[in-house]
Amino acid sequence: MKHLLSLLFMVCILATTLNAENDKSVAESPDQISQVLKADKIAIDQEFQALDALEQRVKAENLTYKDLDQETVQALSLKSDVSSSLLAVAGADDLPLGIPGFWWGFCLSWVGILLVYLLLEDSPDRKEQTKKALIGALVGLGVYIVFWILFWASFSVI
Amino acid sequence: MSRKRLISSFLFLFSFWAFSYGQDYFRFRSDFTLKEISSVGDTTESRLIIGSCTYDSKINKLSYNLTFPLSEQWVIQDTFVYTIRDGKLVDKTTAPYITEHSIFKMLLAQSLNDFGLIKSGYQIESVKRLENEVYITYLPPEEYRDALGPLVLIKEKKLLKGVIYYEPTGNMMFRQQLDDYQIVDGLPIPGELTHIVEKDGKSIKRILSFDHVVINEAGHDKLYDIVVPDLTQ
Numbered sequence: 001m002k003h004l005l006s007l008l009f010m011v012c013i014l015a016t017t018l019n020a021e022n023d024k025s026v027a028e029s030p031d032q033i034s035q036v037l038k039a040d041k042i043a044i045d046q047e048f049q050a051l052d053a054l055e056q057r058v059k060a061e062n063l064t065y066k067d068l069d070q071e072t073v074q075a076l077s078l079k080s081d082v083s084s085s086l087l088a089v090a091g092a093d094d095l096p097l098g099i100p101g102f103w104w105g106f107c108l109s110w111v112g113i114l115l116v117y118l119l120l121e122d123s124p125d126r127k128e129q130t131k132k133a134l135i136g137a138l139v140g141l142g143v144y145i146v147f148w149i150l151f152w153a154s155f156s157v158i
Numbered sequence: 159m160s161r162k163r164l165i166s167s168f169l170f171l172f173s174f175w176a177f178s179y180g181q182d183y184f185r186f187r188s189d190f191t192l193k194e195i196s197s198v199g200d201t202t203e204s205r206l207i208i209g210s211c212t213y214d215s216k217i218n219k220l221s222y223n224l225t226f227p228l229s230e231q232w233v234i235q236d237t238f239v240y241t242i243r244d245g246k247l248v249d250k251t252t253a254p255y256i257t258e259h260s261i262f263k264m265l266l267a268q269s270l271n272d273f274g275l276i277k278s279g280y281q282i283e284s285v286k287r288l289e290n291e292v293y294i295t296y297l298p299p300e301e302y303r304d305a306l307g308p309l310v311l312i313k314e315k316k317l318l319k320g321v322i323y324y325e326p327t328g329n330m331m332f333r334q335q336l337d338d339y340q341i342v343d344g345l346p347i348p349g350e351l352t353h354i355v356e357k358d359g360k361s362i363k364r365i366l367s368f369d370h371v372v373i374n375e376a377g378h379d380k381l382y383d384i385v386v387p388d389l390t391q
Contacts, residue, residue, distance in 0.1 A: 055208065091260025
């Protein structure tokens with residue numbers, strides 16, 4: 001019984017420590033953020049100059065991608081595939097049902113890992129989310145084992 | 159009760175009902191331009207997309223009518239994306255759901271003000287002021303703090319002017335600025351949204367502009383509920 005209480009005490013301390021760390025915000029001050037945003041504006045204005053000019057030309061002359069000369073396309077590294085950009089604006093979430101990979105693994109174990117892998121398109125994000133699902137599954141397994149150890153330990157004490 | 163008072167009460171109730179009804183925004187139509195520069199290491203790509211878009215929140219259907227790079231229509235509903243060219247369905251693919259964080263949904267639901275955060279379980283950590291701007295820092299729900307970092311919203315005169323998202327490690331991963339607001343039928347609409355995502359050596363910079371915005375357009379149902387032709391046609 002004494003060991004069990006010690007174990008519970010340790011778990012509580014660990015949980016409190018983790019919570020305290022998580023409560024600490026990493027956000028910067030308004031001054032710092034304001035400077036970053038101002039710098040962004042200047043950089044974006046410069047970086048998008050060529051695209052701005054192309055936009056004006058396309059609108060004025062009613063052009064499509066096929067009407068552009070190869071030189072313009074190459075100079076801008078202009079692509080005609082628009083799927084990911086349009087979906088991003090639509091707010092289509094890259095996560096399966098909007099749930100992070102960790103929780104898929106944590107709740108559904110290997111089934112969750114498989115679902116994350118199958119539901120996401122082949123991309124670095126799929127690899128990352130699948131990894132998170134695997135971590136989630138391992139944490140879930142750990143929680144399960146600890147629960148049963150505590151459960152049976154409490155029985156043996158009684 | 160006198161007749162005058164009865165009529166006054168009725169008029170008051172009616173105006174309240176009319177006001178409430180008037181706030182139900184469900185349709186959005188606009189010309190748009192999307193400019194994007196993305197880079198991974200030394201490789202840079204750019205995209206220019208021009209067209210118009212319609213969104214009806216009641217049927218959760220979003221349509222893009224593009225004029226550039228190609229003249230084609232994109233219809234997004236449920237988990238499907240349909241591509242229509244010259245009146246024919248040329249492609250049908252699956253896509254993730256249009257989430258609550260779609261710009262179109264948020265504009266109409268007026269949740270752009272808090273970016274839909276309160277609804278997502280985020281909590282306000284601090285509120286700070288810098289000149290005319292208010293910086294509100296939100297923390298994600300406790301159970302997600304290992305995976306999600308804080309979010310800072312910047313507001314000026316109650317309008318959302320910026321969004322900053324940090325990773326739990328403190329890396330400023332996403333920043334968005336909203337400018338050139340116009341009020342359309344009582345709804346504040348940003349004319350330009352600039353956003354930057356930087357992560358793991360990759361970056362995406364995107365400028366989305368709206369022009370000729372129409373809200374809650376009556377009639378013209380075919381514009382919002384585009385009938386997708388059969389794949390075999």
